[in-house]
Amino acid sequence: MTANDTDKDGDLDPSTVVITKQPQNGTISVDPITGEVTYTPNKGYVGPDQFEYTVKDKAGNVSDPATVVIDITANPVAVDDSAETKEDTPIIIDVTSNDSDKDGDLDPSTVVITKQPKNGTVSVDPITGEVTYTPNKGYVGPDAFEYTVKDKAGNVSDPATVVVEVSANPVAVDDSAETKEDTPIIIDVTSNDSDKDGDLDPSTVVITKQPQNGTVSVDPITGEVTYTPNKGYVGPDQFEYTVKDKAGNVSDPATVVIDITANPVAVDDSAETKENTPIIIEVTSNDTDKDGDLDPSTVVITKQPQNGTVSVDPITGEVTYTPNKGYVGPDAFEYTVKDKAGNVSDPATVVIDITANPVAVDDSAETKENTPIIIDVTSNDTDKDGDLDPSTVVITKQPQNGTVSVDPITGEVTYTPNKGYVGPDAFEYTVKDKAGNVSDPAMVVIDIT
Numbered sequence: 001m002t003a004n005d006t007d008k009d010g011d012l013d014p015s016t017v018v019i020t021k022q023p024q025n026g027t028i029s030v031d032p033i034t035g036e037v038t039y040t041p042n043k044g045y046v047g048p049d050q051f052e053y054t055v056k057d058k059a060g061n062v063s064d065p066a067t068v069v070i071d072i073t074a075n076p077v078a079v080d081d082s083a084e085t086k087e088d089t090p091i092i093i094d095v096t097s098n099d100s101d102k103d104g105d106l107d108p109s110t111v112v113i114t115k116q117p118k119n120g121t122v123s124v125d126p127i128t129g130e131v132t133y134t135p136n137k138g139y140v141g142p143d144a145f146e147y148t149v150k151d152k153a154g155n156v157s158d159p160a161t162v163v164v165e166v167s168a169n170p171v172a173v174d175d176s177a178e179t180k181e182d183t184p185i186i187i188d189v190t191s192n193d194s195d196k197d198g199d200l201d202p203s204t205v206v207i208t209k210q211p212q213n214g215t216v217s218v219d220p221i222t223g224e225v226t227y228t229p230n231k232g233y234v235g236p237d238q239f240e241y242t243v244k245d246k247a248g249n250v251s252d253p254a255t256v257v258i259d260i261t262a263n264p265v266a267v268d269d270s271a272e273t274k275e276n277t278p279i280i281i282e283v284t285s286n287d288t289d290k291d292g293d294l295d296p297s298t299v300v301i302t303k304q305p306q307n308g309t310v311s312v313d314p315i316t317g318e319v320t321y322t323p324n325k326g327y328v329g330p331d332a333f334e335y336t337v338k339d340k341a342g343n344v345s346d347p348a349t350v351v352i353d354i355t356a357n358p359v360a361v362d363d364s365a366e367t368k369e370n371t372p373i374i375i376d377v378t379s380n381d382t383d384k385d386g387d388l389d390p391s392t393v394v395i396t397k398q399p400q401n402g403t404v405s406v407d408p409i410t411g412e413v414t415y416t417p418n419k420g421y422v423g424p425d426a427f428e429y430t431v432k433d434k435a436g437n438v439s440d441p442a443m444v445v446i447d448i449t
Contacts, residue, residue, distance in 0.1 A: 011058040018030075019051055025045045079100070143163075168249065171194045177256065187224065300337075331352045356384030390412075394429060426444060
């Protein structure tokens, strides 16, 4: 303090410095040897202060008081900051935006990083003092760094801590689903999605690309998506969606592929069989499937016949129908068939007409030696269906002692005994009905007298 003081005798004595007026906003102490004065401002005080002192020479002469004026300037205050960014996403942080300086001359360009982050890197804009924080690739979690800032007087703040929360982007994973033609399906699209932070929010599912062959709706609570294929559409379709976590981070779009498979179509069938005669029916021969993968081995009888029994070939799907013994008339059963995707057809009905075999009844006749006789062999024959066809009479066993001829229209048989023969003779015949069912053979006995 005496560095600028003078004495004409050249014997100024710094050790004689005496404070003659104390400062109002601080305290002072004097070094008894050097005369240097240590001034300590009151805690938190910023502004001007002053005190006065005198000094002697070695002859004991005392100077007039001199005034010492001190300007106490404020240290800038750097305030802790917090920020949040997404995984693998840099963020610019205006660290000085909440900092202050009582003198009002904070200098953002003086920001200095005093402690580096452990899980990322930082760079400082030399003009604005803004800090760009870049998290390490794939890192999720908290990170921190420290910085100081000066004012224009060069006063340095204490370090402030900036805490950065690096939150994970949720990961939406592609999905696939399968439904049947004209059948809506509910898809839990987020069931395989993930979030490193563990706070995936299914209620934030958003459809980002609509399907081309159907419609979708999202449950606003569960995030489940209901997909409804367009009527009659069969084939692939797809849509895309995103989902957020509770921090608002959005996933990349995921694709949901849906395969809409056709229901096979089982077509009604009809068949005809004779009384007491089983019939094999290839029920799937007229059935169809848009996907082309009808599976005949999946034929299932869904409604049994009332007048017969059925069995299914487990490989071909062919159905063997056996009418009840002696039954004549209509009968029916129902079946379904699947395709290879497991889609089941609606039931189809198979109608069977069981026709009666005509009954040829034995006959007898009498004629004289060398005299032909016309026998109406079908006059006593019967047919449950009422459609006996006499024109179908066929001789199945010839007589031994005569000859026969059949009228091709009436079915009447002309028997001519051999010349001179007297005694019994016989022949056999069958007759059909109009459905082609053939009777068992009947015997005609002739007595030639």
